[in-house]
Amino acid sequence: MVDRIRELMHEIGEVTAETREEAEQLRLKYLSKKGLVSVLFDDFRSVPPDMKREVGKLLNELKTLTQEKIDALRSRFEDVVMPDSSTEDLTRPVTMEPGTRHPLSIVRNHIIDIFSHLGYTVAEGPEIEDDWHNFSALNFPPEHPARDMQDTFFISQDPAILLRTHTSSVQIRAMEKSQPPLRMIFPGRVFRNEAISARAHCIFHQVEGLYIDRNVSFADLKQTLLYFAREMFGEKTQIRLRPSYFPFTEPSGEMDVSCNICGGSGCNICKNTGWVEILGCGMVDPAVLDNCGIDSRVYTGFAFGMGIERITMLKYQIRDLRLFYENDVRFLKQFTGTI
Numbered sequence: 001m002v003d004r005i006r007e008l009m010h011e012i013g014e015v016t017a018e019t020r021e022e023a024e025q026l027r028l029k030y031l032s033k034k035g036l037v038s039v040l041f042d043d044f045r046s047v048p049p050d051m052k053r054e055v056g057k058l059l060n061e062l063k064t065l066t067q068e069k070i071d072a073l074r075s076r077f078e079d080v081v082m083p084d085s086s087t088e089d090l091t092r093p094v095t096m097e098p099g100t101r102h103p104l105s106i107v108r109n110h111i112i113d114i115f116s117h118l119g120y121t122v123a124e125g126p127e128i129e130d131d132w133h134n135f136s137a138l139n140f141p142p143e144h145p146a147r148d149m150q151d152t153f154f155i156s157q158d159p160a161i162l163l164r165t166h167t168s169s170v171q172i173r174a175m176e177k178s179q180p181p182l183r184m185i186f187p188g189r190v191f192r193n194e195a196i197s198a199r200a201h202c203i204f205h206q207v208e209g210l211y212i213d214r215n216v217s218f219a220d221l222k223q224t225l226l227y228f229a230r231e232m233f234g235e236k237t238q239i240r241l242r243p244s245y246f247p248f249t250e251p252s253g254e255m256d257v258s259c260n261i262c263g264g265s266g267c268n269i270c271k272n273t274g275w276v277e278i279l280g281c282g283m284v285d286p287a288v289l290d291n292c293g294i295d296s297r298v299y300t301g302f303a304f305g306m307g308i309e310r311i312t313m314l315k316y317q318i319r320d321l322r323l324f325y326e327n328d329v330r331f332l333k334q335f336t337g338t339i
């Protein structure tokens with residue numbers, strides 16, 4: 001009998017169960033009334049009295065061991081909720097619609113992609129700026145009417161801390177940090193104190209571009225912008241540069257693209273002119289280079305700044321800029337850009 005007990009002890013040490021049912025089967029096999037352990041207790045009656053003490057002790061050990069082992073196996077399955085017809089089918093394929101990129105992100109990424117093919121790198125600057133980076137270093141003299149061109153949100157007046165009115169502030173930071181050659185673009189959010197309408201918002205997005213090296217000319221600027229316009233709006237796109245004024249560039253220009261909606265024949269988007277303005281640009285004023293520690297006798301360069309909302313509206317024929325900020329999924333899910 002002692003051998004049989006030891007044999008069962010060994011056996012119980014080895015058993016395992018993969019399911020709740022298997023654990024239950026083991027309980028029946030060993031501990032039910034006719035189970036292998038229980039029947040040993042019946043046999044115990046026939047053990048000679050002088051051995052009862054030793055055998056009884058061993059038998060109790062076997063019973064405890066079996067009970068503990070089977071309890072442990074059963075407890076493994078206690079937390080597992082068995083699926084039944086009233087619970088979710090967790091194996092069902094997912095039918096959730098994937099999200100889409102915001103149209104402004106699609107166009108921003110497209111702009112970055114186009115300029116990265118020309119060797120431009122991307123950098124960002126702070127949205128909260130000081131007067132130097134947003135105005136003074138860009139050649140806006142104090143009290144000069146040019147500062148009125150941009151209605152500024154001031155955080156403090158003295159010292160002047162403000163929400164940047166354009167991403168041109170980041171070209172100053174880039175030039176202060178590194179010597180030419182510089183070929184960079186700076187995407188970002190800008191702020192102006194404007195009444196919100198279908199065509200204007202107090203928060204919008206720009207991408208600034210900067211190219212500084214020896215012998216950079218206006219012809220380089222023109223060709224770069226033509227390449228950009230054709231990549232963005234299609235091969236047949238024409239560009240037109242008109243003289244303009246910015247304190248930080250001389251000469252300065254504004255660039256129009258042929259209207260991609262009517263193809264130049266005239267519509268209400270281009271106000272029947274066949275052209276739509278998309279950016280400001282020019283040769284970086286030598287005073288700006290000197291402000292940033294770049295020798296204007298050695299280096300020249302160009303800069304440009306474009307509004308992402310404007311380009312997105314043109315590309316997707318969106319007539320009201322406020323749609324970009326309302327987050328209406330019926331609007332947003334129409335855009336499925338890959339970048």
Ligand code: DAH
Pocket residue numbers: 165166167168208209246248249279280281282283303304305306
């Ligand atoms: N900063 C100008 C604006 O917000 C845009 C601009 C014009 C940027 C000419 C430039 C530039 O770099 O050369 O209206």
